[in-house]
Amino acid sequence: xxxxxxxxxxxxxxxxxxxxxxxxxxxxxxxxxxxxxxxxxxxxxxxxxxxxxxxxxxxxxxxxxxxxxxxxxxxxxxxxxxxxxxxxxxxxxxxxxxxxxxxxx
Amino acid sequence: xxxxxxxxxxxxxxxxxxxxxxxxxxxxxxxxxxxxxxxxxxxxxxxxxxxxxxxxxxxxxxxxxxxxxxxxxxxxxxxxxxxxxxxxxxxxxxxxxxxxxxxxxxxxxxxxxxxxxxxxxxxxxxxxxxxxxxxxxxxxxxxxxxxxxxxxxxxxxxxxxxxxxxx
Numbered sequence: 001x002x003x004x005x006x007x008x009x010x011x012x013x014x015x016x017x018x019x020x021x022x023x024x025x026x027x028x029x030x031x032x033x034x035x036x037x038x039x040x041x042x043x044x045x046x047x048x049x050x051x052x053x054x055x056x057x058x059x060x061x062x063x064x065x066x067x068x069x070x071x072x073x074x075x076x077x078x079x080x081x082x083x084x085x086x087x088x089x090x091x092x093x094x095x096x097x098x099x100x101x102x103x104x105x
Numbered sequence: 106x107x108x109x110x111x112x113x114x115x116x117x118x119x120x121x122x123x124x125x126x127x128x129x130x131x132x133x134x135x136x137x138x139x140x141x142x143x144x145x146x147x148x149x150x151x152x153x154x155x156x157x158x159x160x161x162x163x164x165x166x167x168x169x170x171x172x173x174x175x176x177x178x179x180x181x182x183x184x185x186x187x188x189x190x191x192x193x194x195x196x197x198x199x200x201x202x203x204x205x206x207x208x209x210x211x212x213x214x215x216x217x218x219x220x221x222x223x224x225x226x227x228x229x230x231x232x233x234x235x236x237x238x239x240x241x242x243x244x245x246x247x248x249x250x251x252x253x254x255x256x257x258x259x260x261x262x263x264x265x266x267x268x269x270x271x272x
Contacts, residue, residue: 004108007221010148011213013115017122017141019206024126026198027190032131032177036138039169040122043145046161054152055221061236064157065245071164072252076259078169082176083267089180090269 010051017044031095042074117144129187135173142166
């Protein structure tokens with residue numbers, strides 16, 4: 001707990017971060033930058049989990065464990081996505097979202 | 106003191122996440138994202154979740170960022186600039202993001218959270234290890250095992266996908 005900082009401030013911070021990530025997700029064309037936006041969204045959710053854990057339910061550590069699991073899932077997701085990007089670049093020399101439908105052929 | 110540190114971290118997070126999603130050089134976007142991750146780890150330290158902050162630093166700032174930078178190096182020239190985005194797309198995306206943020210923040214402002222409890226919790230390594238491997242009440246043995254299986258599956262999947270096929 002931090003003095004003078006209520007839980008609302010944490011939640012508002014993570015909301016703003018979430019929607020910055022959503023904006024990046026909508027606007028970007030390069031697949032790697034889209035992945036960076038997704039990771040920003042995941043991080044904002046982590047802040048939420050931890051703040052709720054600390055402020056409202058400090059007797060258990062559920063928020064912390066779910067934040068840990070989210071970090072692990074983000075790592076797996078990033079590794080598989082980057083493997084796909086590298087393969088895609090090898091095939092079509094480009095990793096923009098418009099060209100990814102060529103993956104079917 | 107802690108209040109000021111919180112505000113500094115919040116400002117760093119917001120500024121660098123905006124830069125990370127708008128920068129036109131991919132490598133710089135990745136580095137700005139690294140600063141976001143560091144500030145988030147700082148917030149975790151501030152809330153005295155030391156283990157979580159350390160995991161964030163090692164897995165995210167250590168692992169994922171290196172992965173990103175490697176893939177950027179493999180898929181584009183460092184000096185390449187991304188082509189500018191159409192103004193229409195920017196306007197509509199901004200509209201969607203701002204509308205969502207306004208709805209969520211107004212909901213947060215009107216909701217009355219219950220009074221925060223001021224209990225000191227022991228979030229040390231020992232407790233975390235016990236909880237992660239216990240299957241009783243508040244035990245996380247099953248999700249822990251599922252995550253380990255998921256990590257193995259994604260390891261094999263990433264190798265299979267990125268493998269150069271000689272067929």
